[in-house]
Amino acid sequence: MPPWVRRELSGWARYPVEACHEFRPERRGAVAEILASGGQSSYIARGLGRSYGDCALNRGAGVVNLTRLDRFLNFDEDTGEVRCEAGVSFEALLQTCLPRGWFPPVTPGTKFVTVGGAIANDIHGKNHHADGTFGAAVNEMTLLTPNGERVVCGPQRNADLFWATVGGAGLTGFILDARFRMLKVETAYLKADHLRVKGLAEAMRAMLDSDAGYRYSVAWIDGLARGKSLGRSVLMRANHARLSDLPSGTPNPLWPPPRGRCGVPFKLPSLTLNRWSVRAFNTLYYATHGDAAGKLVDFDAYFYPLDSIAHWYRLYGRRGFVQFQVSFPAASAEAGLAEVLEKLSASGRASFLAVLKRFGAANAGWLSFPSPGFTLALDLPMRDGLPRLLGELESRVLAHGGRIYAAKDALTTADAFRAMYPELGRFRALRAELDPRGLLSSSLARRLGLARAGAEAFA
Numbered sequence: 001m002p003p004w005v006r007r008e009l010s011g012w013a014r015y016p017v018e019a020c021h022e023f024r025p026e027r028r029g030a031v032a033e034i035l036a037s038g039g040q041s042s043y044i045a046r047g048l049g050r051s052y053g054d055c056a057l058n059r060g061a062g063v064v065n066l067t068r069l070d071r072f073l074n075f076d077e078d079t080g081e082v083r084c085e086a087g088v089s090f091e092a093l094l095q096t097c098l099p100r101g102w103f104p105p106v107t108p109g110t111k112f113v114t115v116g117g118a119i120a121n122d123i124h125g126k127n128h129h130a131d132g133t134f135g136a137a138v139n140e141m142t143l144l145t146p147n148g149e150r151v152v153c154g155p156q157r158n159a160d161l162f163w164a165t166v167g168g169a170g171l172t173g174f175i176l177d178a179r180f181r182m183l184k185v186e187t188a189y190l191k192a193d194h195l196r197v198k199g200l201a202e203a204m205r206a207m208l209d210s211d212a213g214y215r216y217s218v219a220w221i222d223g224l225a226r227g228k229s230l231g232r233s234v235l236m237r238a239n240h241a242r243l244s245d246l247p248s249g250t251p252n253p254l255w256p257p258p259r260g261r262c263g264v265p266f267k268l269p270s271l272t273l274n275r276w277s278v279r280a281f282n283t284l285y286y287a288t289h290g291d292a293a294g295k296l297v298d299f300d301a302y303f304y305p306l307d308s309i310a311h312w313y314r315l316y317g318r319r320g321f322v323q324f325q326v327s328f329p330a331a332s333a334e335a336g337l338a339e340v341l342e343k344l345s346a347s348g349r350a351s352f353l354a355v356l357k358r359f360g361a362a363n364a365g366w367l368s369f370p371s372p373g374f375t376l377a378l379d380l381p382m383r384d385g386l387p388r389l390l391g392e393l394e395s396r397v398l399a400h401g402g403r404i405y406a407a408k409d410a411l412t413t414a415d416a417f418r419a420m421y422p423e424l425g426r427f428r429a430l431r432a433e434l435d436p437r438g439l440l441s442s443s444l445a446r447r448l449g450l451a452r453a454g455a456e457a458f459a
């Protein structure tokens with residue numbers, strides 16, 4: 001029987017925390033042995049646990065941590081195509097490929113995610129309007145299906161299985177390895193422009209008007225501003241810097257000098273981030289981030305500012321937090337986002353992070369989150385009454401035709417999720433065929449009606 005240990009696991013937001021049975025296989029072949037052993041009622045894959053909620057949790061059952069599957073299988077330095085095991089992290093991708101002039105095609109706000117996790121949540125970055133999701137760069141992957149079969153799938157081969165898996169939250173099988181395209185760059189630096197705007201409508205307009213000129217675009221929003229200042233923001237738009245943009249004599253254009261890392265040493269009292277401290281931070285941030293053009297910043301500073309603070313989730317205190325990430329279609333985005341921001345501001349709760357991005361065309365992933373429009377992410381400390389507030393926000397999201405990102409979520413209901421994801425029926429039908437015994441399941445899957453526990457049949 002493959003060994004496992006009982007561990008209290010959580011996502012990045014530390015809510016919820018659940019006792020799970022964790023396996024840590026070292027070879028791709030060992031994953032099949034774990035599945036075949038049948039020792040657990042169900043199993044779910046886990047990467048680096050950077051999803052915020054419960055998609056990589058499986059209360060009282062199997063969680064297969066795949067971070068030891070971290071081998072590079074091939075890297076074509078001419079075309080930038082990588083083939084690697086699913087547990088390879090973006091940090092390792094950067095270390096291996098960036099010095100050779102290749103950057104991840106899409107990256108989230110942390111480099112501590114795995115390739116498997118990036119596919120399973122079909123992650124997006126600040127370049128969705130230009131490049132789509134990570135899934136769009138995947139040529140092929142090997143999936144271990146619940147019946148123990150290895151199936152190679154891609155956009156041209158077993159396409160249904162591929163598009164169900166891209167964004168499928170680990171519920172179609174274990175991604176063992178993947179082949180994907182990196183992006184050619186000349187330097188490890190970005191050339192960034194900052195623009196301070198007074199309100200939400202202005203921020204959205206500025207993105208629409210200028211996104212064609214920038215590969216990356218994101219707005220930091222003051223989530224506590226109200227009235228005429230609702231949605232006041234600092235837009236940070238950037239392109240990869242060319243060699244000619246760097247000062248002459250830059251020692252290594254493809255790798256910046258190392259920087260220090262600090263950390264939050266222990267879980268702080270839940271009051272550390274409160275309305276007053278966040279208001280003070282936001283006022284200072286807005287005041288000190290004036291308009292600027294052509295700022296040269298290294299990739300770590302632009303894409304991964306939070307990675308330099310180890311364990312930053314501890315700032316939210318012992319009860320953890322919830323990230324509420326929503327998207328709205330372009331037509332209803334302004335009204336929907338304004339309602340969410342107004343309700344949040346009126347609730348007296350403070351979001352330390354509030355980030356706005358624009359989404360371009362959706363891909364074919366059945367449960368992929370991004371669709372054309374705008375997306376807003378808010379981090380909210382877990383306190384009494386938060387689930388009720390999020391329930392109210394969720395009904396506003398539904399009223400405006402929006403949806404919630406499952407990778408960040410811990411509280412949405414199955415009914416709401418069904419209304420947000422029109423391809424859910426198709427996904428469940430494929431799962432019923434692929435996994436009739438319900439061998440793959442997770443806490444998120446049961447909460448959102450994506451899978452049933454144990455051997456129960458699908459409704």
Ligand SMILES: Cc1cc2nc3c(=O)[nH]c(=O)nc-3n(C[C@H](O)[C@H](O)[C@H](O)COP(=O)(O)OP(=O)(O)OC[C@H]3O[C@@H](n4cnc5c(N)ncnc54)[C@H](O)[C@@H]3O)c2cc1C
Pocket residue numbers: 012044045046047048049050051052055056066086087107108109110112113114115116117118120121122123124125126168169170171173174175176306407408
């Ligand atoms: C600071 C921060 C910033 C972030 N910014 C963004 C952002 O800008 N955009 C964005 O889209 N996301 C963002 N995220 C979320 C993160 O990118 C995703 O949650 C990602 O999926 C995490 O990858 P992971 O390796 O940690 O996977 P985990 O969180 O461990 O698992 C995620 C899901 O993938 C499945 N899975 C993992 N590995 C496999 C595998 N080999 N086979 C099958 N299924 C698998 C799991 O079952 C689970 O459903 C951010 C997270 C943090 C902490």
